[in-house]
Amino acid sequence: MVKSSATDTAPGSSNETTHPTPSAPEHRGPDTMTLGESLRRNGVSRRGFLKFCAATASMMALPPSMALAIAEALEQARRPSVIWLSFQECTGCTEALTRSFSPTVENLILDTISLDYHHTLQAAAGDAAEHAREQAMHANAGSYLVVVDGSLPGPKANPGYSTIAGISNYDMLMDTVKGAAAVVAVGTCATFGGLPKADPNPSGAVAVQDLIKGKPVINVSGCPPMPMVITGVLAQYLTFGKLPELDEYNRPLAFFGQSIHDRCYRRPFYDKGLFAESFDDEGAKKGWCLYRLGCKGPMTYNACATMKWNGGTSWPVESGAPCLGCSEPNFWDAGGFYEALSVPPGKSGDTLLAAGVAGAAVGAGVGLMARGKAKSAAKSHQTVTVDELEQQL
Amino acid sequence: MTSMDFLMLTKGPLFQAALAIFAIGLVVRIVEILVLGRAHNYAEPRGNAVVGGLRTLYKRFHTDAGTFKAAPFDVVVGTIWHIGFIIALLLFIPHVELIESTLGIAWPALPNPVVDAITAITLLGLMAALVHRLMHPVKRFLSTPEDYLIWAVTFLVALTGYLAYHRVINPYPLGLGLHILAAEIFLVVLPFTKLTHIFTAFIARYYNGAIFGRKGVQS
Amino acid sequence: MTSLGEIPVRVEGETQVDFGNARPILGEVRHALARLLDSGEPTQIDLGAMPFGPGDEQRLLDWLGRGEVNASIEALGPTRIQETALRGVWLVEYLNADEQRIALHLEIDEVPRLLRAPREDLRDGLAELDARLADADGNDPTGPAAD
Structure with missing residues (x-):
């Protein structure tokens, strides 16, 4: 029912001989297969699997030597059910994820999750779509993941600002999260409120983490977030079955542990004091530091500087644009971009x-x-003579 | 409160408030001094007061031999850290950007590594000055709590700036916010303590020189 | 869809600037080689995790040069392995089925890991061969028993 973005690019184009695992029970359906089984069934050899793990390690920002550990863990990993809720958002997050060049490791990960509800990507509409969500919640109670993009009107705001199928965003989130194992907030709107929450916040928008109590929330911020980071977090959950180590904003440290400034290839120019002062001066052409043009790299924590965009093609600073700080809270209201x-x-x-x-x-x-x-002191000043003083003595 | 909230608080409302207190406090004091004026001198001038005032304004930058002989440490260390502090304040690129956004005027800045080295020297100078103040019996006797307060607010501005530049405090918004907060404390404390000497020293020098200039004597 | 690589890009102005981010990798390679010699411990370096500016990667690869061995593996898309001019330092480029790079590693080892046959595969191969031999023993058209 749900059309995954990656169904037409499934692995298996390789003409390698299949190596069926002797222990693989043949009666298992796709939902109960481990990832290792599912890949091997699709004709992925052990070498192919190891390569997949090497790329996954890169994606999870782990050292390449972790590939073997990932291979062992992924052999046993199960397909998690994912419910994707889109609230006050621009679909940029979903675009970033699905437009990442294909077929990629990201798509392999997407293939191995069971994306049971995503109202932008799914073919079903109306009652059928909502039914799919309820069914997934029921069938995977306690173990499904909820991915949210977009902020939502808070409990005290007018719920009419954003509804889906007549259900307010707030009610849908709270209802869906009840049986979830964890919540992944994707994009700066879901993680920090983003543009809808920007001053004066007409719709009373709040972030997902402001509402969810008693469930782990993982924040993948960015406007849009890096597709590799979204899939990296899902891969990590898939691989190790637990939530990654998080920073003070509940962002995975593996991707948000270092600032743009610390990982920027233009950093040597900052250290030497060589700055572009306008967008077309000599410094800009020579690729000097963009601090004076408004780069927020020093205060921004994200993975762009090394993972880059569009399959490693480039990233904002490499194309000469200062970092806007899009993965930080309230970046819209944090002063001029330039x-x-x-x-x-x-x-x-x-x-x-x-x-x-x-x-x-x-x-x-x-x-x-x-x-x-x-002046008045001078006016009321009374003069005395030495004789007068002597008389007083 | 998250580190970014803290940075936004220090960069936003706290900065505007500190700026307002600084400007009101400082201008009140300076205008008061100027309006108060000086007692009228009825004696016939024997020289030009303005020229004498301006000359002394400049000449006081030179240390006279007697002062140097009496307190060489104070002259050398004091000069070094004062100049270092002013360079770091006025010639560091982020500060030039801040001044341009506030006053609308800008000037060329120094490369970051130069400012970095100068700041390190300034910090050492300030520490040496404190140690000397504590060790020297006469200086310690003369020191009031206010002296230690203004040493602390000055030192903290330089120290937090140095730590923020080297990204020692993590996350960075916290480190930068602490530096901005230290600068705001400096701004707020300035008009109400001896720190006003940053501005009044020049008025005092001018008046001093003008008096002597009028009398036609050197100062 | 045309790939990004097909969009013509013309760079104006300055010739390539050296951003100075490639050379430190050589130091890391040096340590890895010394470690391989001393303790036999291999190292992988993920070049995708390096803060490279435009041209930095090419500069590094030019420094490393090309060695005697190159190999290609067809599994989940091609993987190209090229020995660099430094023996034991291998450039491993993982590509997807559309020949787009998904990862680029430097491997410092006697033989890159991906070239070694996995032990489970050896076991499977042995079982496969045994099965074929058993099959052949029963009905062997080429054996001497056929005379």
Whole structure:
């Protein structure tokens, strides 16, 4: 019923001889097969599987030496059921995921998960679609993953701002999450509220982690998030059956552990003090640091600098655009995109001027008062002669 | 509160508030000094007051031999860290960007490694100055809590900036936020303590020189 | 769909700048080679995880040069293995069925891991051969018993 984006690019194009595992029970359906079995059934040899694991290690930002451990774990991994909820979003996250060049390891991972509900990708609509969601929730109670993209109107906001099949986003999230093993919030809207939550936040948007209590929430932020990171997190869950190590924003440290600045190939120019000062000056052409053009790389934690976009083709800084800090909370309201990181939002010049004028007025008043005091003191000054003083003694 | 919330708080409302307190406090004090003026001198001028004032304004940058002989440590270390602090404040690229966004004026900056080295020297100078103050019996006797306060706020600005530049405090938004907060404390404390000397030292020098200039004597 | 590589790109202005991010990898390779000699421990370096700027990867590969051996594996798309001019330092490029790169590793080992036959495959091969021999013993058209 659900059309996975990757169904037409399933592995198996290889003409390798199949090596059926002797222990593989033949009666197992696709839902109960381990990943190893499912790949081998699709004609993937052990060498192919090892290669897949090497690429998966790269994707999970693990050292290549982990490939064997991944191979052992993946042999035993089961297909998890995934319910994907899209709320106040622009579909950029889904686009990023499905437009990643194919066929790739990402698609192999997508093939091995059972994407049971995704209202943008699924063929079913209306009641049938909602039925699929309920069925998946029922059949996999306690073990399915919920992926959310988009923020949603909070419990106190008008639910009418965003509904699906007449169900408010809030109700759908809370209902779906009840039986979930974990929630993966994908994209900056779901993780931090993103654009809908930007000032003045007309729809009362909140992030997923603001609402979910008592369930693990993994945040994959970014606008859009890196497809390799989305699949990397799913692969990690699939491989090791547990949630990855997270940072203070519940983002997996494997991908969000280092700042763009620390992994940027233009970093040597920052360290040497060589900066582009406009988008077409000599420095920009020579690929110098973009700090002065507003690069938020120093405060932004994401994997773009090494994983890059479009199959490793490039990433914003490589194409000469400063990092916007899209994977950080409230990046829309964190000052101008093309203002240096040290520049505060707001009009500091006006503050300074107004405060200066007020200060000058007060200062003049205080000064004049003191002068008046001095003058009146001088006026009421009484002179005495030495004789008068001596008489008083 | 997350580290990014903290950074946004220090960069946003706290910065505007600190800027306002700094500007009001400082301008009140300076305008008060200027409006108060000086007592009228009825004696016939024997020289030009303005020229004398400006000359002294500049000449006080030179240490006279007597002062140097009496306190060489204070002169050398004091000069080094004052110059270092001013360079780091005015010639570091992120600071130039901040000043341009606030005042609308900009000037060329120094390469980061140069500012980095100068900041390290400044920190060492400040530490040496504190140690000297604590070890020297006369200086320790003369020191008030205010002296230690302004040493601390000055040192913290430089230290947090150095740590933020080297990304020692993780996550970075926390490190940068701490530096901005330290700078805001410096700004708020400035108009109400001896730190006003940053501005009033020049008024005092001018008045001093003007008095002598009018009398036609050297200062 | 045309691949990204087919879009013509013309670079204007400066000739290639050296971003200086390639050379440190050579140091890592040096340590790995020393470790392989001392303890026999192999190393893999994921070049995809390096902060390379434009041209950095090519610069590294130029430095490493080409050695005597190259091999290709057809499994889940091709994998190309090229020995570099440094013996024991292998460039392993994993490609998908559309020949797009999915990972690029440097492997420092006597033989790259992917070239070695997996032990389970040896076992399967032995079983397969035994089965064929058993089959042949019963009905062998080429054996001497056929005379």
